[in-house]
Amino acid sequence: MRATTIHAPYDLRVEDVPDPVIKDSTDVVVRVLRACVCGSDLWAYRGESARQPGQRIGHEFLGIVEEAGADVTGFASGDLVVAPFVWSDGTCDYCAEGLHTSCPRGGFWGSVGSDGGQGEAVRVPFADGTLVKLPADAASDDHLLTALLALSDVLGTGHHAALGAGVRKGSTVAVVGDGAVGLCGVLAAKRLGADRIIALGRHTARTDIARAFGATDVVAERGVAAEAAVRELTGGQGAHAVIEAVGTEQSMRTAVAITRDGGSIGYVGVPHGSGTGVDLSVMFDRNIALRGGVAPVRAYIPELLPDVLDGTIDPSPVFDLTVGLDGVPGGYRAMDERTALKVLVKP
Numbered sequence: 512m513r514a515t516t517i518h519a520p521y522d523l524r525v526e527d528v529p530d531p532v533i534k535d536s537t538d539v540v541v542r543v544l545r546a547c548v549c550g551s552d553l554w555a556y557r558g559e560s561a562r563q564p565g566q567r568i569g570h571e572f573l574g575i576v577e578e579a580g581a582d583v584t585g586f587a588s589g590d591l592v593v594a595p596f597v598w599s600d601g602t603c604d605y606c607a608e609g610l611h612t613s614c615p616r617g618g619f620w621g622s623v624g625s626d627g628g629q630g631e632a633v634r635v636p637f638a639d640g641t642l643v644k645l646p647a648d649a650a651s652d653d654h655l656l657t658a659l660l661a662l663s664d665v666l667g668t669g670h671h672a673a674l675g676a677g678v679r680k681g682s683t684v685a686v687v688g689d690g691a692v693g694l695c696g697v698l699a700a701k702r703l704g705a706d707r708i709i710a711l712g713r714h715t716a717r718t719d720i721a722r723a724f725g726a727t728d729v730v731a732e733r734g735v736a737a738e739a740a741v742r743e744l745t746g747g748q749g750a751h752a753v754i755e756a757v758g759t760e761q762s763m764r765t766a767v768a769i770t771r772d773g774g775s776i777g778y779v780g781v782p783h784g785s786g787t788g789v790d791l792s793v794m795f796d797r798n799i800a801l802r803g804g805v806a807p808v809r810a811y812i813p814e815l816l817p818d819v820l821d822g823t824i825d826p827s828p829v830f831d832l833t834v835g836l837d838g839v840p841g842g843y844r845a846m847d848e849r850t851a852l853k854v855l856v857k858p
């Protein structure tokens with residue numbers, strides 16, 4: 512089969528790799544119908560997180576089960592399924608608690624020795640604990656398939672951020688980050704009943720999506736000016752709930768600065784850089800809570816899926832560029848240059 516591999520920073524290739532086969536009786540092989548490029552893939556692309564030459568890449572996909580191992584009980588050949596961005600056994604204490612990302616037998620697609628999502632097919636370990644079945648008729652609905660793909664990462668991650676930020680009915684929410692996760696954070700906050708949602712961003716194509724997803728205000732300023740603008744919008748107090756979906760020291764500083772005393776920050780931006788932007792003494796004095804981390808999206812798919820299926824929420828606008836498998840390297844370039852928000856891959 513063909514799959515995307517990464518050889519060095521800015522050196523992605525689409526090449527022939529061995530076809531995935533059932534290795535363990537709990538595996539399935541999924542033929543990929545839709546995949547996408549994540550903002551977090553760019554850290555590998557830019558060389559800021561290390562990869563071995565030839566390693567696979569891509570961690571968001573949905574597709575059709577092609578073959579199931581002898582001990583797989585929940586899936587059969589022909590099933591339409593979505594995969595969260597980590598696999599997990601579904602049986603350990605962490606999985607039972609809904610923290611599938613801490614599963615000791617779990618792992619990330621594209622890690623050394625495993626298939627990545629940006630290819631024609633994927634061997635899925637612990638299929639029963641990992642995959643979620645989708646209605647078969649969704650396979651012929653192009654728009655719905657695109658919306659469902661967001662369940663593999665960005666929608667669940669935005670939801671995790673909103674939960675971490677303590678969003679509830681009537682909350683005032685601020686969202687730092689205008690990437691797909693930040694936008695899905697807006698969607699998730701709206702779904703959880705937020706009254707006011709302030710989106711920080713200055714690219715109108717993105718802030719237009721934020722407004723469509725439920726943002727009531729947009730702050731285009733950056734840094735200290737953005738902090739002042741949010742304070743002005745909130746009677747000088749800041750937001751009850753702040754979603755941090757970038758992961759830089761500056762974005763965390765902004766998040767802390769715009770959180771109301773007693774409020775919470777839900778952080779899901781993958782941290783990078785040496786500093787954290789977190790000053791514990793400030794957070795202590797102002798009683799600000801910080802929750803979040805890598806999102807256990809497998810735990811959220813069953814809750815979010817019905818709302819995507821019936822159109823209550825539609826995250827599909829975050830995908831603004833579609834490529835075939837051969838177009839994946841160009842898709843990364845477009846996201847790296849910020850000419851694309853999120854790239855959909857149709858292998």
Ligand SMILES: [Zn+2]
Pocket residue numbers: 599600601602603604605606607611613614615616617
């Ligand atoms: Zn587990």
